[in-house]
Amino acid sequence: MPKKKKVKKTKKGKKAKIQKNTTKAKLPIKAVDKKSSVPGPDEKPEIKKIKKQATEKRIYNLKDFVVYPKHGVGQITAVEKAKIGEIDIQFYKILVEKEKLTLTVPINQQSKLRPISSINQINKCISILKTKPKIKRTMWSRRAQEYDQKINSGKIYELAEVVKDLNKNTDIIADQSYSERQLFEKAYERLKSEFEAVLKTSPEEVQKKMDKALGRMNISENAE
Numbered sequence: 001m002p003k004k005k006k007v008k009k010t011k012k013g014k015k016a017k018i019q020k021n022t023t024k025a026k027l028p029i030k031a032v033d034k035k036s037s038v039p040g041p042d043e044k045p046e047i048k049k050i051k052k053q054a055t056e057k058r059i060y061n062l063k064d065f066v067v068y069p070k071h072g073v074g075q076i077t078a079v080e081k082a083k084i085g086e087i088d089i090q091f092y093k094i095l096v097e098k099e100k101l102t103l104t105v106p107i108n109q110q111s112k113l114r115p116i117s118s119i120n121q122i123n124k125c126i127s128i129l130k131t132k133p134k135i136k137r138t139m140w141s142r143r144a145q146e147y148d149q150k151i152n153s154g155k156i157y158e159l160a161e162v163v164k165d166l167n168k169n170t171d172i173i174a175d176q177s178y179s180e181r182q183l184f185e186k187a188y189e190r191l192k193s194e195f196e197a198v199l200k201t202s203p204e205e206v207q208k209k210m211d212k213a214l215g216r217m218n219i220s221e222n223a224e
Contacts, residue, residue, distance in 0.1 A: 058115065060113070064115075065116045067156075068094060068112060069114075070154075072098060072193055074095055074097075074103060089108075090107045092105045092113075114154055121156060121157075122199065125195075129160055129214050130213050131164060133164055133167060147165070147166065150187075151183070162183065162184075163214070167184065195210065
């Protein structure tokens with residue numbers, strides 16, 4: 001008799017354990033089903049919105065001024081076509097007068113070009129030139145790389161910041177290293193050329209306007 005009682009107890013214990021395990025296993029299955037069913041319809045319209053976003057294309061005309069980031073302001077002198085293999089390609093001929101360089105830019109690569117700034121943007125650049133230069137304590141080699149990237153970014157506000165930060169209010173060579181002076185002159189000339197194209201004034205008038213904002217009027221007066 002004692003043997004039979006022990007067998008019954010072990011069977012009941014096993015049944016109880018199995019029931020507990022099954023109840024625990026059912027809970028996560030229901031939770032997963034609910035979660036997976038909710039985001040399904042919500043994700044589809046989001047993906048469609050991203051795919052429908054179209055890239056804007058700008059058409060430039062002859063004699064329009066544009067900015068090519070690595071070379072600065074240029075003027076479109078021609079819109080030409082050429083056939084490479086079996087593909088017809090249309091491209092702009094852009095004259096960068098400051099560098100005496102003619103660029104050939106395919107129309108389907110317009111992301112490399114931007115229109116010249118507005119008068120409001122020029123006025124904001126002047127206000128940037130009037131602010132105090134930022135003093136950085138990092139090594140010059142690292143700062144020089146940052147300045148060079150800003151100059152070649154094609155962004156006029158970053159260009160104005162480089163001119164402002166490297167301005168020494170002096171023409172004394174000893175007060176500037178050779179590389180500093182080179183970067184300053186590069187940024188200054190690029191900014192000046194865009195000022196000329198937007199304001200449609202002489203280089204002398206633009207230089208006076210920039211030098212006044214930078215506090216370099218004494219230098220230009222001494223030069224005269």
